[in-house]
Amino acid sequence: MLSTSNPQSGPARTTPPTLQDLLPIDDLGEIPTATPWCQRWRERRHSFRHTSAGGFNPRHYALEPLAVRTAKEFVLHHHYSGSFPSAKKTFGLFNTSDSEPQLSGVAVFGLSVGKAVLERALPDLEANVASLECSRFVLLDECPANAESWFLARCFDELLASNVRGVVSFADPVPRRTNTGELVAVGHVGTIYQASNAAYTGRATARTVKLLPDGTILHDRAAQKVRKQEQGHEYVEAKLMALGAPAPRAGCIPALWLRDALHAVGARNVRHRGPHRYVFRLGRNQRERERITLGYPELMPYPKRPDPCN
Incomplete structure (x- = not known):
């Protein structure tokens, strides 16, 4: 707790801790977008990066298409889910500051389990062809703050160049523990997507x-x-x-x-209760993006807190 004292006002006055005072701690989920904290992963355990610790320098990073096998190995080793979905486009974020580029993040865009998921969200686009699902997005704990926004934007540039015009992504807000009580999933509200101005369209089916x-x-x-x-x-x-x-x-x-x-x-x-659903319409400018129909009404404000743990 932080405290301040005034000799003329009696006992010290205790003020509540701010979110910045509390972090980082192991069992906290994603942090509201108004705060300067970014979530990172290594070996399926999360941590946090504060923007004051050093911002992202795009000159030290590069995006490259990634072989599915390499993406799968990275995701299985680091992502909390421990699973790898069907993939159509996979990209790697490489740290190029050393002589040998190091893979520091992976984004997976793939086929939805059911075409209806994409068709309902983006009815103008051919599902699994012009629209894809962003099913995995994971950055290592070595990545500075703001790396995810740059990485996601570059992924969208690559997708648009291959005629993908829409992306749907889900954030699971339900924390999960093992039978022994260990927290393995912190509960996500889609902080990365919110920071990238995604259209929030509510929750998927409970x-x-x-x-x-x-x-x-x-x-x-x-x-x-x-x-x-x-x-x-x-x-x-x-x-x-x-x-x-x-x-x-x-x-x-x-x-x-x-x-x-x-x-x-x-x-x-x-x-x-259903994951949070986010939709991105891709285009070279705002007019092109707005021409793509949203199948669901856009809702505000963005969700800010994970669900209670079951």
């Missing part, structure tokens, strides 16, 4: 999600891969076995094995 004991979510699409033995089911099954599920027996019914596996690992149902 639903019940399956929370695994390591704090990650088993998405419906992943569960469906197991039930129908589609491509990628081995990865989902291996994850559940690593959490304590028995291995599938020869000839077992996949849907029944999944049910028993989730029970064995202690998965639980959690009600999710």
Whole structure:
């Protein structure tokens, strides 16, 4: 606590701490855009950078298209989700201040799980072709403040050059903990997108999600891969076995094995109010951007706080 005293006014007066006094701490989520703090990641743990510690110098950084394999390795190692989605465009942020450029950030733009997600948000654009979903955006803790705004803007330049005219991104505001209480997801309100003037269009559909004991979510699409033995089911099954599920027996019914596996690992149902949805319309100028129809009304003000932890 900060305190000031006046010998003529009796006891010292205690003033409440400011947000700047409190940071950085481990279990705080994203910080409102009015504050000078930027969130960073390393090995799936977040930290904060203050603008006064040194601003971003674009002369020391470069954006390059990135091989999907390289992007996947980086995201799996550093992003809190520990997963990698379907990718169509992947970009890397490289620190060029040393003789050997160092990969310091990755942005992934890919296909939405369902075309309707993009079609409803950007009805004028062909989903998964002229519109994509920004599904991962992660910068290492070495990146100075304001790096994300520059990186995102350069990504949009590259996308526009390849005839992508719209981007939808979601921010999950629900903090998640493991069964032992460790915080693994701090809850995001979309601070990066707000700072880049995205159109906020409310929350996606509320639903019940399956929370695994390591704090990650088993998405419906992943569960469906197991039930129908589609491509990628081995990865989902291996994850559940690593959490304590028995291995599938020869000839077992996949849907029944999944049910028993989730029970064995202690998965639980959690009600999710829906992620925050942001939409970017891309164009060379404001007139071009405004010609692209928003499928949802734009809402204000931006959300500022994560949801309560379940």
